Amino acid sequence: MDRRLALIACFVFGLLMFAQYFSRHPLARSVNLAILEYWQIIFAFTLLVGVASFFRNSLSAMRNRGERPYRMVGLAGLIAMPVLAIIWGIRADTPFMWMFENVQAPMQSTVFALLAFFVASASYRGFRARSLQAAILLGAAAIILLSRSQLGGAFSDVVTPVADWIRNYPSMSARRAILIGIGLGSLTTSLRVILGIERTWLGGKQ
Amino acid sequence: MSLIQTFIPIVQLTWFDPERLPVFVASVVAIAIVLFTTYSRSSRERFKIRKIAGMDAVEDAIGRATEMARPVLFTPGWGGDIQRPTTIASMNFLSHIASKTGSYDCQLLYPTHDPVIMTVAQEVIKEAYARAGYADRYQENNVSYVSSSQFGYAAAVDGMLTRTKPASVFLLGTFEAESLILAETGNSIGAIQIAGTDSTIQLSFFIVACDYTLIGEELFAASGYLSKDPSILASVRAQDLLKLLIGLFLIVAVLAATIGNLTDINTGDWWLF
Numbered sequence: 001m002d003r004r005l006a007l008i009a010c011f012v013f014g015l016l017m018f019a020q021y022f023s024r025h026p027l028a029r030s031v032n033l034a035i036l037e038y039w040q041i042i043f044a045f046t047l048l049v050g051v052a053s054f055f056r057n058s059l060s061a062m063r064n065r066g067e068r069p070y071r072m073v074g075l076a077g078l079i080a081m082p083v084l085a086i087i088w089g090i091r092a093d094t095p096f097m098w099m100f101e102n103v104q105a106p107m108q109s110t111v112f113a114l115l116a117f118f119v120a121s122a123s124y125r126g127f128r129a130r131s132l133q134a135a136i137l138l139g140a141a142a143i144i145l146l147s148r149s150q151l152g153g154a155f156s157d158v159v160t161p162v163a164d165w166i167r168n169y170p171s172m173s174a175r176r177a178i179l180i181g182i183g184l185g186s187l188t189t190s191l192r193v194i195l196g197i198e199r200t201w202l203g204g205k206q
Numbered sequence: 207m208s209l210i211q212t213f214i215p216i217v218q219l220t221w222f223d224p225e226r227l228p229v230f231v232a233s234v235v236a237i238a239i240v241l242f243t244t245y246s247r248s249s250r251e252r253f254k255i256r257k258i259a260g261m262d263a264v265e266d267a268i269g270r271a272t273e274m275a276r277p278v279l280f281t282p283g284w285g286g287d288i289q290r291p292t293t294i295a296s297m298n299f300l301s302h303i304a305s306k307t308g309s310y311d312c313q314l315l316y317p318t319h320d321p322v323i324m325t326v327a328q329e330v331i332k333e334a335y336a337r338a339g340y341a342d343r344y345q346e347n348n349v350s351y352v353s354s355s356q357f358g359y360a361a362a363v364d365g366m367l368t369r370t371k372p373a374s375v376f377l378l379g380t381f382e383a384e385s386l387i388l389a390e391t392g393n394s395i396g397a398i399q400i401a402g403t404d405s406t407i408q409l410s411f412f413i414v415a416c417d418y419t420l421i422g423e424e425l426f427a428a429s430g431y432l433s434k435d436p437s438i439l440a441s442v443r444a445q446d447l448l449k450l451l452i453g454l455f456l457i458v459a460v461l462a463a464t465i466g467n468l469t470d471i472n473t474g475d476w477w478l479f
Binding site: 018021022023024025028043046047048049050051053054056057060061066067070074104107108109111112114115118119121122123125126175178179180181182184185186187188189190191192193195197198200201202203 | 220221222223226229230233236237240241244288291292294295297298301320321322324325326329330332333347350351352354355356357358360361362364365369383386387389390404406409411413414415421422423425426427429437438441442444445448449452
């Protein structure tokens with residue numbers, strides 16, 4: 001019965017969201033806004049489920065000596081940030097903001113910066129001319145790279161128009177073909193969910 | 207002016223947005239085709255789907271992990287939530303993988319950035335283990351919420367990859383900048399990697415760093431391919447029919463535009479929407 005209720009709710013709200021997209025009536029817009037606001041509220045509560053899961057997993061993983069330091073740091077962060085926010089608030093010049101600007105933000109930037117090294121190592125593997133297709137890819141990549149650097153303009157006026165042609169025609173047409181496939185896949189998957197044919201999100205087809 | 211004539215423009219202006227009429231017509235056609243293929247008997251008969259290397263490699267990847275006594279790691283990426291069709295498609299994949307890992311008694315790790323996805327994944331895996339006849343092998347702690355922050359999630363999954371050294375990694379879902387960080391780390395530990403996403407930018411990174419990549423619609427076709435469910439397979443047929451229609455539309459539009467440009471015939475711009 002609980003699954004049937006979930007399927008009915010999915011069908012009704014799926015249909016409602018589809019219908020409101022084609023309307024510019026104020027009622028349709030307010031329905032859309034109300035549903036989105038409720039979604040935000042529900043998501044805030046689901047974060048509690050996530051935090052509880054993180055807490056439980058970290059505590060049980062701390063039995064493993066190798067995992068212990070990482071889990072301790074994770075738990076310390078999880079406890080410290082809300083405590084600092086509750087006691088001193090989240091405005092500028094509070095301990096919470098100090099921790100955010102001097103600990104969390106630099107750590108995030110560090111992980112993001114790893115991308116530069118990973119792009120280099122992935123490019124090294126990807127741009128080896130082992131076949132005709134790989135050689136064409138390598139040539140196209142070299143032209144695009146040249147056109148995006150000062151060096152390309154200095155070499156020749158031909159590089160930039162050729163690079164633009166590669167980006168606007170062969171590359172864009174391939175990208176659009178993939179996007180059409182993704183769009184159709186999304187459409188059929190959404191319809192399957194709305195109609196109740198696809199029930200994996202409920203755990204299975206029972 | 208009659209009452210109806212006065213009323214109709216008001217209805218049109220308020221309840222229906224005329225600017226969205228082309229999208230509405232296209233949506234109705236698409237929905238009709240999907241419904242027809244799903245519920246008509248002839249479409250539900252079995253038909254052949256071409257072999258997709260990435261999907262055939264799933265069995266080998268799980269077998270490898272079992273032989274090496276190492277876990278399998280599956281993550282849906284940071285970019286999506288449960289409303290996204292890609293996440294739903296990845297759940298189908300997860301269900302299939304979980305039933306295999308359940309049968310082979312192989313550990314399945316599922317880190318995610320979204321508590322809703324975590325809850326759904328727990329249900330999917332639990333159900334798959336029960337279906338395989340090994341409900342007792344399900345461990346809730348293996349499906350974990352790590353962080354909602356993009357690079358916090360990337361760092362947590364990276365740490366998990368380097369510490370647990372899974373033999374097989376599945377990166378299926380919506381990925382953003384974290385895609386290459388995860389794929390390259392997976393590559394560095396020598397894992398077999400099967401990836402698929404709806405982001406065309408991240409696809410290029412996966413193609414370079416992973417062993418198998420499901421490109422675009424292949425990820426959506428995967429659920430029908432793996433489950434062999436006739437109603438899901440029928441929607442794959444609907445996708446093909448819709449592609450055929452779009453192809454025909456494009457050819458006619460190109461011809462009309464070309465004729466309009468080369469001659470004095472006014473072919474209009476009806477294809478623009």
